[in-house]
Amino acid sequence: GESVGLHLPTLSVQEGDNSIINCAYSNSASDYFIWYKQESGKGPQFIIDIRSNMDKRQGQRVTVLLNKTVKHLSLQIAATQPGDSAVYFCAENMRDNYGQNFVFGPGTRLSVLP
Amino acid sequence: NAGVTQxxxxxxxxxxxxxxxxxxxxxxxEYMYWYRQDPGMGLRLIHYSVGEGTTAKGEVPDGYNVSRLKKQNFLLGLESAAPSQTSVYFCASRYRMGDGRSSFTDTQYFGPGTRLTVL
Known part of the structure; x- marks a missing residue:
């Protein structure tokens, strides 16, 4: 299971296999969700997003699934490649009085084995 | 476009x-954000701004101040640095919702980060 703190959850997959990265979000009123990829020494990069009126959205080699009943997001990466090795964060969009802020999960490190 | 620079x-x-x-x-x-990222943790919001001249506190604002005098710039200040402020700092920006754009994606765009060490 996932834990916060110094040690990121790590997922190791063989090159060519599919990867599934999971995320639990906190606010049932959140209506927009994003998956980010962060490579070492770089800022987070957008991968894919989904809105709360959807349960699935597909991109190139990536699919995001949203289960609002259990407040769960997953990111599926097909045919994982060495370049997919990175830390992946989910973010939920939470409204406040000013506008919209994001809350980020702790992240999962994906390690692609040759 | 250079995007977001730090x-x-x-x-x-x-x-x-x-x-x-x-x-x-x-x-x-319109929107700009400052986050800090510590080992093994996600991004935590320090302060943000929804427009020129406007700022607001995020999750971890203590020890930091910000200013947004120009729309394109967002400054993060440390008045008296402490070792607990050793971190990697990321800035981000995004469009304001409802500004007439018809786009599904409403992501933040992140800068490359600033690595700060306080001894």
């Missing part, structure tokens, strides 16, 4: 020193 990239401070981190964006975004 200066400096690295900095080492002694306890009690002050410094300012600069974030600049050339995408005409």
């Amino acid at each position: 200066t400096p990239k690295f900095r080492v401070l002694k306890t009690g020193q002050s410094m300012t981190l600069l974030c600049a964006q050339d995408m005409n975004h």
Whole structure:
């Protein structure tokens, strides 16, 4: 299971296999969700997003699934490649009085084995 | 477009020193954000701004101040640095919702980060 703190959850997959990265979000009123990829020494990069009126959205080699009943997001990466090795964060969009802020999960490190 | 840039990239401070981190964006975004990222943790929001001249506190604002005098710039200040402020700092920006754009995606765009060490 996932834990916060110094040690990121790590997922190791063989090159060519599919990867599934999971995320639990906190606010049932959140209506927009994003998956980010962060490579070492770089800022987070957008991968894919989904809105709360959807349960699935597909991109190139990536699919995001949203289960609002259990407040769960997953990111599926097909045919994982060495370049997919990175830390992946989910973010939920939470409204406040000013506008919209994001809350980020702790992240999962994906390690692609040759 | 350069996107979101941050200066400096690295900095080492002694306890009690002050410094300012600069974030600049050339995408005409209304919203700007400052986050810190610590080992094994996600991004935590320090302060944010929804427009020129407006700022608000995030999750971890203590020990930091911000200013948004120009739309394209968002400054993060440390008045008296402490070792607990050793971290990697990321700036981000995004469009304001409802500004007439018809786009599904409403992501934040992140800068490359500033690695700050306080001794």
